Amino acid sequence: GAGAEEGASLIQFKQSLVNAPRLSSWTSKTPPCDPKTQWLGVLCLNGFVAGLRLELMGLSGQFNPSPLKQLRGLRAISLAGNTLSGPLPDSLTDLTTLRALYLQGNNFSGPIPPNLFSKMTRLRKLYLAGNHFSGEIPASISQSKGLVELHLEGNQFSGSIPDLASLKSLKSFNVSHNELQGRIPESVSKFGASAFVSNPGLCGVPLLDQPCEPQPPAPAPADSQTTTMDTILAAAAAVEASTDSTVTKKDIPGLVMLMTIFVLAFSVIVWGLAFPGLRIKGDRDSFSKLGEKQNSDESLPAESSRAPGSPERRSIDIGVKAVEGSTAELVMVNEGGGPITLSDLMKAAAEVLGNGGLGSAYKAVLGTGLAVAVKRMRDMNRAAREGFEAEMRRLGRMNHPNVLPPLAYHYRKDEKLLVSEYMPKGSLLYVLHGNQGADHAALDWATRMKIILGITRGVAYIHAELATLDIPHGNLKSGNVLLNENFEPLIVDYGFISLVNPSQAALTMFAYKSPEALSNRHVSPKSDVYCLGIIILELITGKFPSQYLNNTKGGTDVVQWASSAVAEGHESDLLDPDIAVETASIRFMQQLVRVSLTFVEPDPDRRPDMKEALDRIEEVVVAATDGNGEVLRTRHEDYVRSTSGRHSVRRMESTGLRSGRRNGNDDHDDDESFAAS
Numbered sequence: 001g002a003g004a005e006e007g008a009s010l011i012q013f014k015q016s017l018v019n020a021p022r023l024s025s026w027t028s029k030t031p032p033c034d035p036k037t038q039w040l041g042v043l044c045l046n047g048f049v050a051g052l053r054l055e056l057m058g059l060s061g062q063f064n065p066s067p068l069k070q071l072r073g074l075r076a077i078s079l080a081g082n083t084l085s086g087p088l089p090d091s092l093t094d095l096t097t098l099r100a101l102y103l104q105g106n107n108f109s110g111p112i113p114p115n116l117f118s119k120m121t122r123l124r125k126l127y128l129a130g131n132h133f134s135g136e137i138p139a140s141i142s143q144s145k146g147l148v149e150l151h152l153e154g155n156q157f158s159g160s161i162p163d164l165a166s167l168k169s170l171k172s173f174n175v176s177h178n179e180l181q182g183r184i185p186e187s188v189s190k191f192g193a194s195a196f197v198s199n200p201g202l203c204g205v206p207l208l209d210q211p212c213e214p215q216p217p218a219p220a221p222a223d224s225q226t227t228t229m230d231t232i233l234a235a236a237a238a239v240e241a242s243t244d245s246t247v248t249k250k251d252i253p254g255l256v257m258l259m260t261i262f263v264l265a266f267s268v269i270v271w272g273l274a275f276p277g278l279r280i281k282g283d284r285d286s287f288s289k290l291g292e293k294q295n296s297d298e299s300l301p302a303e304s305s306r307a308p309g310s311p312e313r314r315s316i317d318i319g320v321k322a323v324e325g326s327t328a329e330l331v332m333v334n335e336g337g338g339p340i341t342l343s344d345l346m347k348a349a350a351e352v353l354g355n356g357g358l359g360s361a362y363k364a365v366l367g368t369g370l371a372v373a374v375k376r377m378r379d380m381n382r383a384a385r386e387g388f389e390a391e392m393r394r395l396g397r398m399n400h401p402n403v404l405p406p407l408a409y410h411y412r413k414d415e416k417l418l419v420s421e422y423m424p425k426g427s428l429l430y431v432l433h434g435n436q437g438a439d440h441a442a443l444d445w446a447t448r449m450k451i452i453l454g455i456t457r458g459v460a461y462i463h464a465e466l467a468t469l470d471i472p473h474g475n476l477k478s479g480n481v482l483l484n485e486n487f488e489p490l491i492v493d494y495g496f497i498s499l500v501n502p503s504q505a506a507l508t509m510f511a512y513k514s515p516e517a518l519s520n521r522h523v524s525p526k527s528d529v530y531c532l533g534i535i536i537l538e539l540i541t542g543k544f545p546s547q548y549l550n551n552t553k554g555g556t557d558v559v560q561w562a563s564s565a566v567a568e569g570h571e572s573d574l575l576d577p578d579i580a581v582e583t584a585s586i587r588f589m590q591q592l593v594r595v596s597l598t599f600v601e602p603d604p605d606r607r608p609d610m611k612e613a614l615d616r617i618e619e620v621v622v623a624a625t626d627g628n629g630e631v632l633r634t635r636h637e638d639y640v641r642s643t644s645g646r647h648s649v650r651r652m653e654s655t656g657l658r659s660g661r662r663n664g665n666d667d668h669d670d671d672e673s674f675a676a677s
């Protein structure tokens with residue numbers, strides 16, 4: 001009967017597999033769906049084969065789907081986490097009943113036939129991640145109009161992302177860690193940067209670091225060696241020297257490309273290794289429901305995109321030494337990380353972190369094991385050497401648990417480096433919008449409140465310490481808030497206004513995106529208050545603010561949205577669903593929305609100053625955490641600000657809120673000893 005025919009097809013399918021001893025139950029002696037002898041990995045529905053769940057079985061050989069087209073009720077196939085190889089054959093196209101195909105974590109390779117998916121109109125989930133697929137993403141994917149989950153990350157797909165506007169139900173999408181190029185189609189830009197990272201040729205929203213503009217070809221890689229800070233800077237400097245100085249912003253993507261290809265290669269391996277343990281749990285559950293629910297057959301959970309593992313380091317030495325002929329040294333301005341010399345730094349294994357408006361950032365791991373972030377500033381010639389150095393010394397003296405001071409700088413006319421401690425969790429921007437992994441999950445309400453309070457305190461401190469500046473921070477955004485291992489925020493990239501060339505400042509610094517700047521009025525310390533309001537709304541709504549973009553496309557206008565929701569009395573619509581579940585705290589979330597709306601008042605005169613802003617935030621947070629010492633073990637009165645503006649003296653009860661950083665400057669010893677006095 002039908003059972004025997006289906007069995008014969010499966011046996012034929014099995015013959016294409018190598019190393020399938022675990023499929024010994026697959027014999028012609030019994031039918032595949034007999035409840036007493038049911039074949040391993042075969043899922044049945046009403047006596048017919050409905051699914052093949054053959055993940056993590058050590059299977060190798062090629063995937064020959066031809067025999068499977070005889071299985072009229074086949075809805076899901078998982079071969080994930082095996083070592084199947086070769087290309088995807090054309091015959092896959094005949095599996096038109098398929099709802100879900102999980103092939104991730106194998107060794108599949110080669111281009112995918114462009115029309116492969118044109119007949120697979122019922123497909124809802126397609127996982128090809130973590131293989132070696134190359135060539136273009138098959139355009140026929142857009143014909144599987146019911147796709148809900150599409151995961152192509154960790155391959156070598158090239159060319160541009162096809163237009164996927166026809167995939168109206170797409171909920172989960174990832175093409176990160178490929179070799180894709182061109183502008184990200186608007187239809188998928190909502191999936192956030194993590195869905196696209198490590199595609200050096202991709203540009204546009206949501207890759208803020210990779211705006212679309214013509215890019216020069218990447219310099220060709222030379223032989224492999226360890227990449228050091230020195231070779232990275234040399235390469236960057238050489239590209240710059242070979243073009244005019246305005247090209248600086250474009251040279252780094254080439255470097256990023258080289259670096260990320262290597263990171264990619266390594267992370268695919270790690271992904272493959274990490275894969276089995278990750279997959280097995282969720283899959284078993286959801287697959288076992290296949291016999292119960294008609295529509296849940298394909299509901300294996302989505303694999304969240306992995307952050308890349310530790311980088312593989314390769315040389316991009318193009319023969320120019322960044323510091324050759326220079327006597328300039330690295331000048332320490334904060335002893336927190338111990339002494340660092342320029343030669344330590346140049347020898348350090350390095351990787352590219354990103355390319356921001358003010359420069360490019362690199363991670364370097366020193367011989368001592370200390371990881372530092374090195375920011376190579378561009379367009380920072382506003383101040384003469386003495387002015388630059390004095391400002392750096394002042395920034396190095398910053399001493400607040402929520403402010404990351406530079407540890408050292410390197411100054412030459414044509415090269416300025418700023419070294420600070422490396423924060424492994426990365427920025428709030430990344431944790432909030434990019435990474436949907438464990439760090440994102442940790443952003444519960446208490447943590448977000450702690451972050452909001454920390455940022456506000458940090459900015460208030462910066463305003464007190466750098467009161468002489470027109471705009472003390474000037475570049476406040478979630479990308480410039482780093483998170484330490486306790487999710488304590490640390491503010492970076494502050495105090496540059498007197499150093500950055502004015503035209504560059506106006507183009508790239510976030511204070512210049514405030515309403516006053518956009519209507520050609522003066523930026524002021526109140527512009528930082530505006531930027532702070534955006535970050536708070538970003539944290540409460542979980543939405544990427546359109547205010548961070550240069551055009552009006554993409555992101556959420558959090559100011560407009562919050563103002564109208566408050567005006568209409570449905571503030572609760574604003575809340576990120578991830579925190580709105582904490583219903584007991586909703587009224588505090590709403591209070592914070594109202595407070596932050598005062599920060600984003602279009603008229604700066606109607607905004608509070610930073611001192612007042614801090615009071616308002618602390619008031620809500622203290623009320624919200626009263627009687628709950630776990631959230632924030634600091635009290636309002638422990639944070640005493642001196643009116644002189646010279647020092648922000650504070651006492652933190654919680655060690656978690658206390659920075660371990662030591663300040664190298666005698667002037668400020670009273671900050672450290674305040675608790676004892």
Ligand SMILES: Nc1ncnc2c1ncn2[C@@H]1O[C@H](COP(=O)(O)OP(=O)(O)OP(=O)(O)O)[C@@H](O)[C@H]1O
Pocket residue numbers: 209353354355356357358359360361372373375420421422423424426427475479480482492493508
């Ligand atoms: N000390 C650090 N530790 C960890 N990551 C860092 C550190 N400093 C910067 N980064 C990360 O490196 C990346 C690039 O930083 P960079 O400052 O160059 O860009 P940006 O913040 O996007 O732009 P801008 O130049 O406008 O500040 C960002 O993702 C940032 O979060």
